[in-house]
Amino acid sequence: VDESVDLKKEIRRLCEEKDAVVLAHYYTMGEVQEVADFIGDSLALARKAAKTDAKIIVMCGVHFMAETCKLLSPEKKVLCPDLTAGCSLADSCKAEDLKAFKEQHPGYKVVSYVNTTAAVKALTDVVVTSGNAKKVVDSLPKDEKLIFGPDYNLGNYINSVTGRDMLLWNGGCHVHEKFSVEAIVKLKAEHPEAVVMAHLECKAPVLAVADVKGSTATMLDYAKEHKETKEYIIATEAGILHELQRCCPDVTFYPVPPEVSEGGVGCSCNECEYMKKNTLLKIYNTLRYELPEVTVDESIAKDAVKPIERMLELS
Numbered sequence: 001v002d003e004s005v006d007l008k009k010e011i012r013r014l015c016e017e018k019d020a021v022v023l024a025h026y027y028t029m030g031e032v033q034e035v036a037d038f039i040g041d042s043l044a045l046a047r048k049a050a051k052t053d054a055k056i057i058v059m060c061g062v063h064f065m066a067e068t069c070k071l072l073s074p075e076k077k078v079l080c081p082d083l084t085a086g087c088s089l090a091d092s093c094k095a096e097d098l099k100a101f102k103e104q105h106p107g108y109k110v111v112s113y114v115n116t117t118a119a120v121k122a123l124t125d126v127v128v129t130s131g132n133a134k135k136v137v138d139s140l141p142k143d144e145k146l147i148f149g150p151d152y153n154l155g156n157y158i159n160s161v162t163g164r165d166m167l168l169w170n171g172g173c174h175v176h177e178k179f180s181v182e183a184i185v186k187l188k189a190e191h192p193e194a195v196v197m198a199h200l201e202c203k204a205p206v207l208a209v210a211d212v213k214g215s216t217a218t219m220l221d222y223a224k225e226h227k228e229t230k231e232y233i234i235a236t237e238a239g240i241l242h243e244l245q246r247c248c249p250d251v252t253f254y255p256v257p258p259e260v261s262e263g264g265v266g267c268s269c270n271e272c273e274y275m276k277k278n279t280l281l282k283i284y285n286t287l288r289y290e291l292p293e294v295t296v297d298e299s300i301a302k303d304a305v306k307p308i309e310r311m312l313e314l315s
């Protein structure tokens with residue numbers, strides 16, 4: 001497109017013309033969040049996808065989020081600005097491996113984090129997000145034997161707060177696994193008043209030193225409700241800072257650098273490269289050409305939608 005085109009204006013115009021909504025996750029770039037009709041965590045995005053009246057949904061997040069939209073709104077056209085926006089966590093659990101694991105553990109029910117492919121969801125009894133995992137697992141019969149996947153850290157945390165003994169899949173997110181206690185302690189020494197917030201995908205030692213643990217929406221709600229707190233240390237993907245800062249302009253947020261190298265210097269790669277694949281230009285082209293479209297094979301969709309609907313009922 002011509003460089004003089006105002007992409008944000010054109011995106012809004014195309015949304016109006018085509019009866020489309022743009023949904024964006026908090027980890028996308030600030031300019032993407034600004035052009036979206038709705039921003040949220042995985043749970044809020046799934047809820048929104050289930051009840052929007054628009055004809056077209058443009059999901060600015062990662063591929064599994066677009067699949068979830070399609071499963072919940074099969075009659076709508078679901079577009080995804082970049083089909084290669086994957087997720088290292090979803091990649092850590094292949095459907096054929098989960099199938100084999102289930103066969104080795106007869107009698108177990110499967111609880112899957114929403115960060116999974118539709119094929120994995122089709123092998124699942126109930127889906128959870130980090131925003132509702134405790135509530136959903138708590139609502140399941142106490143004597144039910146459970147497999148939890150693919151995020152080991154989230155499953156381990158949910159075991160600890162529910163007293164369950166779920167079998168854990170050994171998957172993880174390449175962004176959240178890199179946060180270390182050392183990096184948090186270093187920031188805390190510099191900013192002793194700061195409240196530490198960590199995403200449930202972080203490792204157990206990181207969660208142990210966090211004051212607030214939860215989903216991206218949990219962090220936002222906490223910051224909005226605690227106006228007296230003026231400093232936060234944030235252990236999650238740095239995209240969340242855009243909305244945190246917008247909601248709390250007089251508060252300082254320190255993103256945790258993901259690793260402390262031997263020299264004690266953190267690197268600044270606490271970003272999900274998949275989420276950042278959503279650019280204004282791609283959103284514009286997606287709306288203009290109504291491509292690429294995300295579809296889910298009918299044979300998978302009929303089983304994959306059930307555990308998501310069950311999650312929405314239970315949470």
Ligand code: 13P
Pocket residue numbers: 026040041042043115129130131173201214215216217
């Ligand atoms: P939330 O549900 O907290 O938004 O998390 C999504 C995600 O991909 C975390 O890495």
Ligand code: SF4
Pocket residue numbers: 027062086087088089090115173174175176237272273274275
């Ligand atoms: Fe997946 Fe991690 Fe990116 Fe979230 S931050 S979408 S879990 S790779």
